Amino acid sequence: DVVMTQSPLSLPVTLGQPASISCRSSQSLVYSDGNTYLNWFQQRPGQSPRRLIYKVSNRDSGVPDRFSGSGSGTDFTLKISRVEAEDVGVYYCMQGTHWPPGLTFGGGTKVEIK
Amino acid sequence: QVTLRESGPALVKPTQTLTLTCTFSGFSLSTSGMCVSWIRQPPGKALEWLALIDWDDDKYYSTSLKTRLTISKDTSKNQVVLTMTNMDPVDTATYYCARGCHEGVDYWGQGTLVTVSS
Numbered sequence: 001d002v003v004m005t006q007s008p009l010s011l012p013v014t015l016g017q018p019a020s021i022s023c024r025s026s027q028s029l030v031y032s033d034g035n036t037y038l039n040w041f042q043q044r045p046g047q048s049p050r051r052l053i054y055k056v057s058n059r060d061s062g063v064p065d066r067f068s069g070s071g072s073g074t075d076f077t078l079k080i081s082r083v084e085a086e087d088v089g090v091y092y093c094m095q096g097t098h099w100p101p102g103l104t105f106g107g108g109t110k111v112e113i114k
Numbered sequence: 115q116v117t118l119r120e121s122g123p124a125l126v127k128p129t130q131t132l133t134l135t136c137t138f139s140g141f142s143l144s145t146s147g148m149c150v151s152w153i154r155q156p157p158g159k160a161l162e163w164l165a166l167i168d169w170d171d172d173k174y175y176s177t178s179l180k181t182r183l184t185i186s187k188d189t190s191k192n193q194v195v196l197t198m199t200n201m202d203p204v205d206t207a208t209y210y211c212a213r214g215c216h217e218g219v220d221y222w223g224q225g226t227l228v229t230v231s232s
Contacts, residue, residue, distance in 0.1 A: 001177060039218050041161075048210060048225055049161065054218040092161055099216035101177050103151065103163040 002027045002098045006091075006106035012114045019080040021109045023093035028073050030097065037096035040069055040078045043108075044089040052091075053078065080111075088112055116140035118150075118211050118223035125229050126201050132228060136194040136211030140221075143169055143189050149215035150194045152185065154207040155225070162207075167194055168215060203230045 003026040013019045029036045040053035051060050053069035056076060066081040080087055093106040122134035134152070141148055152164040165185040166174045175183050184197045194211060208225040 035217070037217050048222040050222070051218065051220050054220075060220070094161075094219070096216035096218060100174050102166070102174060103153075103216065103219070105161040105163065108160045 001101060002029075002095060002104050004093055004095055004104050004106035006093060006109050008109060009107070010110045010112065012112050013080075013083045014114045015085065016082050019083050019087075019111060021078045021091050021093075021111075023071075023076045023078070023106050025074045025076075025095055027098065029076075029095050030073065036072065037099075038069075038071070038076050039094045039096065040067075041092045041094065042087075042089055043092065044086075047089075049092065083111070083113070085113060116213060116221040118213060118221060120209060120211050120223045120226040122209070122226055122228065124227060125231065127232050128202055128230060130201050132196075132198045132201050132205070134196045134198075134209055134211075134226065134228075136196070136223060138192050138194070138211070138213065138223075141213060143167075143187050143192070143194070145169055147215065149213070150187070151212050151214065151219060152194075152196045153210045153212055153219075153222075154205075155210070156204075156207040159207075164198075164209075165196060166215070201230045206230045 005024045007022045038056045041049040043049045057069045068079050090108045090110050118138040149168040151166040167185045182199045187194045208227045210225045212219045212222040
């Protein structure tokens with residue numbers, strides 16, 4: 001099965017400063033249809049996950065434009081241009097390309113304010 | 115709007131079978147391209163995908179848990195049911211249902227915490 005590896009595990013950030021999270025897959029995430037099914041989720045404390053980004057770089061409706069996704073093949077990045085207090089939480093990447101057997105999540109990156 | 119809600123027991127004993135129900139609205143599982151997944155999260159740990167059922171009644175399971183899982187749907191009731199046999203304390207987790215096929219999971223339920231303890 002494909003393995004998704006996120007780094008760092010924890011990311012202390014100063015308010016207003018940028019943040020960057022890396023997600024690497026053990027195999028290329030390019031699907032047979034040419035798309036790359038890599039999603040990013042935000043999970044605020046005590047809440048359900050919320051999808052931010054789909055297919056590497058497409059923001060979901062209502063997601064602030066300070067969030068952006070990039071990457072290709074096996075290396076992907078989620079960037080927050082200027083961290084706000086409401087961005088505190090754990091961020092997960094998830095692949096849906098290697099289907100079946102199933103969806104695979106990264107281990108998560110905890111974003112906190114310094 | 116799309117909503118999903120999980121329901122089931124908060125506490126199960128080891129070796130028992132867990133049955134969870136996902137009741138959803140705002141979409142139909144009889145619509146081509148629609149799917150519902152079950153995903154769980156042990157306390158303080160990462161998300162783990164468990165199973166998915168699609169509009170065509172195709173079912174997919176986590177490789178590591180497939181011998182213990184069964185997913186089914188009742189399209190008329192807008193419900194998806196997950197059963198997990200032989201529960202163990204390591205299965206203690208918040209269980210979520212979510213809409214979406216392998217391309218991407220967009221809407222999630224609030225989750226239901228299941229504790230496995232004697």
